[in-house]
Amino acid sequence: MSKELEAIEQIGKQVESFKATLGEKADAKAIEKLTSDIETLSKGLESMTEKEIDKSIEKINTSLETMHKQVEKLLEEQAELKEKSGDTAKPFQLVKTEDVESFVKATFEGTTKTANKASIVIKAPETFGYPTFFTGGGSTDITAFTGRYVDPKLYERKRKRNLILDHFDIQVINVPTLIYLVKIEVGDTNPTSGDPGSAAWILSGAAKPKRSFRVTTGVAEAKKVAIFGTVEDKLLRDVPSLENWIREDFMDEMKEAINDGLLNNNPSIDPNAPLGLKTNAVQYTATPAYDNLIENPNYIDDIIAAIAFMAYNKEEAGIVFISSDVYYRIMHLKATDGKWLNNNLVYVNSQNELYIAGVHVVWADEEDVPSANILVVARDLGFKIKAYGSMVFERGLNGTDFREDKTSYRGYQEFLSYIPENRENSVLYDTFANIEAAIVLTTP
Amino acid sequence: MSNRLDNTRVVIFTEDYNPTGSKVLYAKEVKHYIHKDTVSKLEAKKVKLKATEFNEKAEVEKAKKALEESKKE
Numbered sequence: 431m432s433k434e435l436e437a438i439e440q441i442g443k444q445v446e447s448f449k450a451t452l453g454e455k456a457d458a459k460a461i462e463k464l465t466s467d468i469e470t471l472s473k474g475l476e477s478m479t480e481k482e483i484d485k486s487i488e489k490i491n492t493s494l495e496t497m498h499k500q501v502e503k504l505l506e507e508q509a510e511l512k513e514k515s516g517d518t519a520k521p522f523q524l525v526k527t528e529d530v531e532s533f534v535k536a537t538f539e540g541t542t543k544t545a546n547k548a549s550i551v552i553k554a555p556e557t558f559g560y561p562t563f564f565t566g567g568g569s570t571d572i573t574a575f576t577g578r579y580v581d582p583k584l585y586e587r588k589r590k591r592n593l594i595l596d597h598f599d600i601q602v603i604n605v606p607t608l609i610y611l612v613k614i615e616v617g618d619t620n621p622t623s624g625d626p627g628s629a630a631w632i633l634s635g636a637a638k639p640k641r642s643f644r645v646t647t648g649v650a651e652a653k654k655v656a657i658f659g660t661v662e663d664k665l666l667r668d669v670p671s672l673e674n675w676i677r678e679d680f681m682d683e684m685k686e687a688i689n690d691g692l693l694n695n696n697p698s699i700d701p702n703a704p705l706g707l708k709t710n711a712v713q714y715t716a717t718p719a720y721d722n723l724i725e726n727p728n729y730i731d732d733i734i735a736a737i738a739f740m741a742y743n744k745e746e747a748g749i750v751f752i753s754s755d756v757y758y759r760i761m762h763l764k765a766t767d768g769k770w771l772n773n774n775l776v777y778v779n780s781q782n783e784l785y786i787a788g789v790h791v792v793w794a795d796e797e798d799v800p801s802a803n804i805l806v807v808a809r810d811l812g813f814k815i816k817a818y819g820s821m822v823f824e825r826g827l828n829g830t831d832f833r834e835d836k837t838s839y840r841g842y843q844e845f846l847s848y849i850p851e852n853r854e855n856s857v858l859y860d861t862f863a864n865i866e867a868a869i870v871l872t873t874p
Numbered sequence: 875m876s877n878r879l880d881n882t883r884v885v886i887f888t889e890d891y892n893p894t895g896s897k898v899l900y901a902k903e904v905k906h907y908i909h910k911d912t913v914s915k916l917e918a919k920k921v922k923l924k925a926t927e928f929n930e931k932a933e934v935e936k937a938k939k940a941l942e943e944s945k946k947e
Binding site (some may be wrong): 438448573696698699709710711712713714715721744854860861863864866867868870872 | 879880881891897900906907908911912916919924930937
C-alpha cells in the first residue's frame, strides 16, 4: 500500500471516531458525504489529476476541521455537566441537543461550511466565588471543601485560686478516724483549774516545786466530698474527649468544695463537712504597743499589727491572706507627703511576692477573703488537715445503666481537720475595721 | 462555743464611727462582729453603740436553714 493510501485510510478511521464521539449530535449526511469523498479520493488516486486531488483533499480537510471543533465543544459541555452533577437539581444544560443539531445543519450545506450563517451563543463563564460556588444552602458543609482546625482546649470559666490546696500541707492517712493528743496544764489536786506548778530556783536542800499536767484527746472524723454523673454510651463513643472533660470537671468541682469546706465550714451548721480554718480563728485585740496608738492607720499598719498580735500570743505569722483588691491597693499606698510607702518593711521580690515585715502576703479570691477581711496563719499552724485516701475518679454501671446503655462516673475523697483549743491563736481572721478601731490613735 | 464566738459581740452603731474624720470604720445601723475587748474600749470612749453577745444557737439555726434552702435549689 502506498503512503498516500495509508494516510487516506487513517483519515477514514478518524471520521469514524468523530462519528462515534458525536453520537446523535453528528450530522449523518455530512459524515456520509465526507466518507464518500474519502472513498472517491482513495479509488481515484491514480486516475485523478494533481489539481483534482488537491481540491478533494482541501475539501476533506475543511470538513474534518469543522467536525473536530464540534467534538471539542461537545467534550467541554460534557465536562461542565459532570461538574454540576453533585447538585440535586436537574443537570444544567449549557447547549441543548436541538441547538447543536441546528448548528451542524446550518454549518454544513453539503460539504461546504457556511459558518457565517449560524451561531450559538455560549454563556460567559461566571466568576468562582463564595456566594455562588457552594450550592445546596445549609445542607452543604463548606468545611468539607475548605477543611477546619478544632482547638482541642475546652474553654471554661476561670476558677478561683484554691487557698487551702495551694498553701497547706495535707498528709494522707489510711484510717477514717484521727485522735489528737492535747496537754492540759492543771494542778494535781484540782484537775480543772489548779496550779500545775513550774520549775523554780531554790535553796540547796529545800523542797523542790511540784509540777503536774493532764492529757486528753480530741477526735476528728473523715468527711466525704463527692460528685456523680451519668452519660449515654453513644455520647462517650462519639465524643472521644468527653471522659477527660468529665474527669477534669469533677476534679475541679471537688477541689472547690474541698476549699470551701476546709476554709469556711462550721460543723454545727453542716456536720457532713469538716471543720473550716476560719471557724475557730481568733479575732484581733490590740496589744500594748498598738493600743489606740497608731496615727491614721492603713492596710500596712493593720497587717503589721496583726503580725504583732500573733507574736504577742506566741505564734509566728507565716502567711497573710488578703483579697487581691487590697493586695494591689497596698502597692500604691502613699504617705501624706505623696511619697510611696515603699520602705524596708514592704517589698516585692523578683517573683512578685509581697512581704510586709518579713511575712509573706498572698492574695486570695474575694469569695475566700473579702476585701474587708484579713486572714493570718502561723508558720507552725495549729489547724491540721489530713486526707483519708487519695482523690478517686472512677466509672461503673449504676442502676439501669447496663440496660439503657449508660455509664456512670463518681468522684470522692475524704478529709479530716481539727485545731486543738490551745492552738487557736495560730489562725487570725478579722476585719481591717476591727483592727483599725483597736489601734487608731483618737484624740480625746 | 469556740473562743472566737465566745469573745465576739454583735455591735450596731447608732451613728457612723469615724475616729480620724477621714474614714468611716463602722457604718451605722449595720451589724458588726467585734471582739469584746475592742467593744469595751469603744464603750469607754462613749461611742454610741449597742452591743450584744453572739447568740451562737440562733445564728447556727439560721445558717442551717439557709443551707437547707440552698440544697433545695
